[in-house]
Amino acid sequence: MFSPTLFFELRRYSSQKFYSDLSAGLIVGIVSLPLSIAFAIASGVSPERGLITAFLAGFIISFLGGTTAQIGGPTGAFVVIIFGIVEKFGYSGLQVATIMAGVFLLILGISRLGNVIQFIPIPVTIGFTSGIAVIIFTGQVADLLGLNAAGIGADFIARWSFYLQSLEQTNLVNFALGLGSMAVILLWPKITRKIPGPLVAVVASSLLVYFLGLPVDTIGSRFHNLSSTLPPLRLPEISLTLLRDLLPAAVSIALLGGIESLLSAVVADGMTGKRHNSNMELIAQGAANVVSPLLGGIPATGAIARTATNIRNGAVSPVAGLINATFIGLSFFFLGDLMRWIPMASLAAVLMIVAYNMSEWRAFRSLLKGSRSDALVLAITFFLTVVIDLTVAIEVGMVLAAILFMRRAILAADIHMVPEAGADPTVPDLEILDPQGLFRKKIHVFEVSGPFFFGTIYKFEQAMADTAEIPQIQIIRLKNVPFIDATGLYRLKEAIARSRDKGVEVYLSGPTPIAMKTLQKGNVAAVLGSGDRIFKKFHEAWSHAVKQLDMGKS
Numbered sequence: 050m051f052s053p054t055l056f057f058e059l060r061r062y063s064s065q066k067f068y069s070d071l072s073a074g075l076i077v078g079i080v081s082l083p084l085s086i087a088f089a090i091a092s093g094v095s096p097e098r099g100l101i102t103a104f105l106a107g108f109i110i111s112f113l114g115g116t117t118a119q120i121g122g123p124t125g126a127f128v129v130i131i132f133g134i135v136e137k138f139g140y141s142g143l144q145v146a147t148i149m150a151g152v153f154l155l156i157l158g159i160s161r162l163g164n165v166i167q168f169i170p171i172p173v174t175i176g177f178t179s180g181i182a183v184i185i186f187t188g189q190v191a192d193l194l195g196l197n198a199a200g201i202g203a204d205f206i207a208r209w210s211f212y213l214q215s216l217e218q219t220n221l222v223n224f225a226l227g228l229g230s231m232a233v234i235l236l237w238p239k240i241t242r243k244i245p246g247p248l249v250a251v252v253a254s255s256l257l258v259y260f261l262g263l264p265v266d267t268i269g270s271r272f273h274n275l276s277s278t279l280p281p282l283r284l285p286e287i288s289l290t291l292l293r294d295l296l297p298a299a300v301s302i303a304l305l306g307g308i309e310s311l312l313s314a315v316v317a318d319g320m321t322g323k324r325h326n327s328n329m330e331l332i333a334q335g336a337a338n339v340v341s342p343l344l345g346g347i348p349a350t351g352a353i354a355r356t357a358t359n360i361r362n363g364a365v366s367p368v369a370g371l372i373n374a375t376f377i378g379l380s381f382f383f384l385g386d387l388m389r390w391i392p393m394a395s396l397a398a399v400l401m402i403v404a405y406n407m408s409e410w411r412a413f414r415s416l417l418k419g420s421r422s423d424a425l426v427l428a429i430t431f432f433l434t435v436v437i438d439l440t441v442a443i444e445v446g447m448v449l450a451a452i453l454f455m456r457r458a459i460l461a462a463d464i465h466m467v468p469e470a471g472a473d474p475t476v477p478d479l480e481i482l483d484p485q486g487l488f489r490k491k492i493h494v495f496e497v498s499g500p501f502f503f504g505t506i507y508k509f510e511q512a513m514a515d516t517a518e519i520p521q522i523q524i525i526r527l528k529n530v531p532f533i534d535a536t537g538l539y540r541l542k543e544a545i546a547r548s549r550d551k552g553v554e555v556y557l558s559g560p561t562p563i564a565m566k567t568l569q570k571g572n573v574a575a576v577l578g579s580g581d582r583i584f585k586k587f588h589e590a591w592s593h594a595v596k597q598l599d600m601g602k603s
Contacts, residue, residue: 051329053113058366066365073364074372077120077355080245081377087396088123091188092131095272096388098347099123104378106337106349111370113333115326116314118364120355120373121337125403126305127348129184129439134298142295144285144342149299151338154307154331163327172416172427173446175409180434182408185400192397193227195220205435223265227394230254234402247399254395269389277385280345301440302348310334310351320360422453455504462499464508492594493520498529503536513544522594523548526587528559538571545576557583558590
């Protein structure tokens with residue numbers, strides 16, 4: 050059902066709930082202010098674009114979303130992608146890529162595919178999340194040390210090479226201000242959690258710069274033309290060539306946005322005891338990413354940390370998210386001039402703490418100690434994210450995960466002929482139905498366990514080929530086959546046809562409803578021959594086979 054959670058919550062709203070939402074919305078708005086500015090700058094765009102995104106996209110996500118307390122806006126997950134797009138295509142290219150990603154998310158939500166995006170394996174998710182954290186941290190070292198890294202780009206190796214060669218040029222005042230900001234962020238929660246540590250660090254460092262005239266780089270010195278007004282609605286120029294070039298980046302934005310927003314929604318569910326509407330959430334994310342870039346914004350999604358902060362401070366409905374967005378919007382319009390005094394070192398400290406928190410290092414370490422295949426996917430995805438490109442990392446990680454999953458499915462599959470003597474534990478009925486083994490040379494039973502798909506076909510063909518004697522009847526037991534793909538169906542029909550050419554009749558027993566549907570669509574009954582040769586139970590197939598043999602004797 051496509052109904053925003055806000056509309057449902059307003060039916061039973063009260064003044065008491067409003068006061069709870071008001072308090073939570075204002076607090077999370079204070080948290081969002083420095084983060085929105087920092088994420089924008091780290092992404093290679095001017096700071097006001099982060100505030101515009103938190104205002105516009107955040108409002109739309111709360112208004113249309115399917116989560117009770119979701120807070121939307123710019124996040125660290127997008128930093129790497131945005132930086133690369135802006136560097137290559139400029140802001141207009143970022144607008145196009147973001148709108149494309151928004152359309153993809155809208156399609157996923159409207160098509161009710163909200164759960165599909167959750168099937169991305171954890172090693173891939175942790176791999177690129179940890180990789181993004183490393184890149185964000187790396188990108189802030191220059192601002193922490195007070196180095197001019199213009200023109201270095203986002204290349205991981207090039208940046209660290211530059212840092213190591215330029216250590217003697219470190220601005221010690223800048224460095225001390227950054228370390229001091231980091232200390233405030235880490236230690237402030239021990240004093241109080243009512244006022245966010247990042248805000249205290251940013252305000253305190255800004256006051257020091259203003260009153261002491263510290264020789265450090267600030268937002269004002271880095272960005273000379275800060276704006277406190279929304280830019281006019283502007284459609285970017287679009288061409289087929291540009292759409293083609295930006296498609297991989299747009300898909301990455303959509304995937305990251307969808308994953309992070311739904312992960313945030315799951316976290317919110319765990320904290321509130323409510324259930325989110327994943328399809329409505331994707332529609333809200335899609336709408337936000339279509340509208341926001343038209344007015345100067347950047348990609349947005351649900352922010353896990355800010356959502357958790359919202360809930361911890363008493364949010365009970367999406368109204369808190371609307372208040373958060375409104376607060377940021379008012380700050381953008383009326384406090385824009387004060388932003389110019391914020392030191393870059395302080396924002397670097399904020400982002401370094403964010404990078405550490407999003408690094409998932411505990412999950413990373415745990416996965417490395419797990420299965421070799423998961424560790425391999427994790428390591429390759431992480432390496433490609435950090436050294437090559439996030440888009441490539443996601444693509445390669447997904448392909449590797451799929452290949453390794455198929456390998457596991459192949460190893461788990463078991464296709465063999467039931468032995469001629471003794472009871473087979475997988476076919477316990479055989480010892481009861483033929484205790485003296487009178488018919489086992491004339492009736493061969495093949496037990497198939499696991500998915501019957503292109504990866505396991507060779508096992509089936511090998512089992513059929515290993516039969517030394519040619520029986521009169523073959524029974525292929527499909528009780529433990531969850532599904533049959535197109536290749537499996539094709540090879541099964543081929544095997545049946547070859548057996549019948551040798552004068553061997555083939556019966557199928559116990560197909561699951563899904564497998565049966567595939568058999569019916571593939572018209573396997575016609576290949577099996579006249580009469581009923583597909584049986585619900587194995588003992589029915591065996592009894593029919595014995596009856597056929599007895600009729601042959603007479």
